[in-house]
Amino acid sequence: MAVTDEAIEKIKGMIVSGALRPGDRLPKESELAADLGLSRNSLREAVRALSLIRILDVRQGDGTYVTSLDPQLLLEAMSFVVDFHRDDTVLEFLAVRRILEPAATAMAALRISEQQLDALGAQLDKLGDTPPVEDLVACDLEFHRGIVQSSGNSVLCSLLDGLSGPTTRARIWRGLTQEDAVARTLREHRAILAALRDRDPEAARSWATVHVASVEQWLRSTL
Amino acid sequence: MAVTDEAIEKIKGMIVSGALRPGDRLPKESELAADLGLSRNSLREAVRALSLIRILDVRQGDGTYVTSLDPQLLLEAMSFVVDFHRDDTVLEFLAVRRILEPAATAMAALRISEQQLDALGAQLDKLGDTPPVEDLVACDLEFHRGIVQSSGNSVLCSLLDGLSGPTTRARIWRGLTQEDAVARTLREHRAILAALRDRDPEAARSWATVHVASVEQWLRSTL
């Protein structure tokens, strides 16, 4: 195994074992390189790799720190990965979202706060009946994120966030605007919100399923 | 933005735009560095980072290639990330698995081949009634992987593979062996297999839910 890969494993080990805790500062590059028995250049490759996936946070002029290691932060790196997938695998991602989103919406029905409900309602009202496409996309993303956050599971939230990432979503919406999809989306959003207000998990789950399935169906007919 | 980060974005752009396709070979380090306008050292940091998340495949003495970009390959990197989470977030990961695994098992009930069914059955038979712990862990992992693969969704498969990674699984099983968990697990595995043989998605879903929930319950009472 290459020395850089060894260094990655060793740093990972230091964090997993608890020798380095979230927020801790690493020794400076020259010292750490000496400790691990490799050159500063090779160590930097290891640090850069761990920095890309949000394990480490490098600040020039200051030092290198272990991030909070929150699921939200680490899974954020997944959206980077999702960007690499071509259209032919989008359906598979959407199928997973079709499983997760209804479950998350059902969970949210039991936990969402009145305040959050009002915020979602205000957001929908502000949008109007015939919003510009860009506003609809942004709103759609925000609407679902708000609900999923109320599920109380940050892993689930981050995962869905990655799956529904801006790139994928934008690509889907791009051609979806010519039909009655806009009105339909708004209608379904209101139905989901109503189910949440009723604290009705099964209704919320069903409407979320319908909502994702409609996107899936359209996409399947188009590709 | 640092030159290395720029290089990461540029390489990503070349792949996403289609200028570089899966399996393509990149120009040699010195040429690519010159093209992108940075030093070879800095470029290597970018390549190493993309290599960690399985975007690039570097072969010493040969060259650097774009990987197949299969969902399976890219999401494999997620297990690396999951390893960093401490026990207190394991429950959240398990909750997500509790959503995905029953759905995947139900999907598999409709698509799994007779051959695959026989293989799963043979695997269970070979294990016997009181297997060693290590064999049980390996078998458990293999059993679920085999089923999920039959769901036909490689994204779903890779995701569950990451969530149920060796580390998490081993940590859970470590203390689970003293009780009646072994016999219970084997019984549930056989029930899942029976439901698959019957091509009964709802029974398969239910047994999978029970199976994951029992682990979750045990873990919740222990932590």
Place this chain on the structure above:
DNA sequence: GTGCTCAAGACCTCCGACGTATCAGGTCAT
């Protein structure tokens, strides 16, 4: 045709130097 040898090509590692950003502490004017 088969197997071996060897040289070219590409990545691997290291070193040393200099640039740049951050932070802490001191200086000076108010």
Place this chain on the structure above:
DNA sequence: ATGACCTGATACGTCGGAGGTCTTGAGCAC
């Protein structure tokens, strides 16, 4: 005494060059 400003130390950022190691494939002997 207080505040802004300056300056030095510190740590990361970037670079160029020099060997080392591994893979590959051409060429040669059998």
